[in-house]
Amino acid sequence: MIHKQEQDESFKLTIDHLKGIISNIYIAGVDSNAIIMIWAMAELVRNPRVMKKAQEEIRTCIGINSKEKLVEEHLVKL
Helix, strand or coil, rough: CHHHHCCCCCCCCHHHHHHHHHHHHHHHHHHHHHHHHHHHHHHHHHCCHHHHHHHHHHHHHHHHHCCCCCHHHHHHHH
């Protein structure tokens, strides 16, 4: 883009252009992560055996049994 600006003086890259480009890059990353999480959750629902194994691994890592409820404070142990 800067090279294009040097060649053609009518093309002006402003701060607003840069803000828009950076915003698009950030939003694209957020969308990708959301889509991956949705896909992963759908696959776990489709495969109960794998979901149970993942749950057991998380509970073992955190140090709680299957009767205890997982709460936000446990996330620091992951």
